[in-house]
Amino acid sequence: MSGSCPSGMNPRRRAWSQPTYPAGMPDRRQVAVSAVVTAVAAAVLSGCGGHEASHPVGSGSQRGTLSSSVGSPTTTGTARPRSVELLAERLRRLDRRIDSRRTTPSELRRAGERQQLLLRTLGLHPGEERRVLARLPPMQRRRTAATLRAGHLLRSMFPAKPGALSRVLPAWRIERPAPAPELWADYHQAQRRYGVGWSYLAAINMVESSFGRVHGLSTAGARGPMQFIPATWRAYGAGGDIQDPHDAVLGAARLLSANGFARTPLAALRHYNDSSAYARAVTLLADVMRRDPRQFFGFYHWRIFYLTARGNVLLPVGYDERRGVPVRSWLARHPDALVLP
Secondary structure: OOOOOOOOOOOOOOOOOOOOOOOOOOOOOOOOOOHHHHHHHHHHHOOOEEOOOEEOOOOHHHOOOHHHHOOOOOOOOOOOOOOHHHHHHHHHHHHHHHHOOOOOHHHHHHHHHHHHHHHHHHHOOHHHHHHHHHOOOHHHHHHHHHHHHHHHHHHOOOOOOOOOOEOEEOOOEEOOOOOHHHHHHHHHHHHHHHOOOHHHHHHHHHHHHOOOOEEOOOOOOOEOOOOEOHHHHHHHOOOOOOOOHHHHHHHHHHHHHHOOOOOOHHHHHHHHOOOHHHHHHHHHHHHHHHHOOOHHHHHOOOOEEEEEOOEEEEEOOOOEOOOOEEHHHHHHHOHHHEEOO
16 A cells, blocks of 8 residues: 555554455453443444343334335435335445445445445344345345344344343443544554454454444443453553554454464454354454455444334434433433434
8 A cells, every 4th residue: 555644544554545456472362242342233233222231123013014114214314215126226326336436435424324224224124135135236235145144143142132122322432433544554554464354353343343433341341442351452452552443453453363363263253252143243244345345434434323112323423421321311302313213
């Protein structure tokens, strides 16, 4: 990579350009499945949220057919599709926009946000997934199926208690993530140094903290954009700042490399988070971005929707609660934050 640093990029990092399409540490396992991690993963990928232990979408009242979702308004200004064909067409259009190098930054942000919302809608209607996927081009079908499967796997990490959705929003702070060019450079620097695929690091960053948007101490004490337990950070952080995206990404690469990523990536991921569902979900998302690097820039713009007993609640940049806040009181102050499923 070469060229001058993009606007806002930290000068200590390598310069960045848009991706081109392809022609001796101790074994210290991050044993705890962090409540922050699982809640973030579901809030980004599948819309689940909860208390310390979050719960999946399970209420029958929140499922149905796509045709029952006619015209429901959302905070993105996009009405839910009226048919399987319309949903497929919108997904095709958004995928082309994300994949195009002519797309402006603002258009890319909107495309990523809308893609997330449409996939969340599809995830709430599992009976329609196959019909929609059949209407997508082969490569997009594979990517979309993998992304949906990753969401289902992460959701499976929650206690299966239908109807036990939260009435309290989490004690999180939502901030803007580091610029995508900086994260892109960090992932690739880590890949060059430690042999860990850049897309795996991006997938972990996405699942752990939505690329650094979510700040919240887990029950296991995990911290930072890559959600390191302090003891593990002491082993792999190389004296860096656990909260710094660049240092955290390199620390994650060291951990994975030291635990056999080159031989068995899936087993190495179990040393990062000891859950087979987590490891498989990260692998699926990594494969999506490895096959089409532009998908990273779509995922980067996915936002935090927290599923509660009242419906999906958007947690915007600037949300900052030191304690759980009742959904009712938050919505009284921010009525536009409610996005019904």
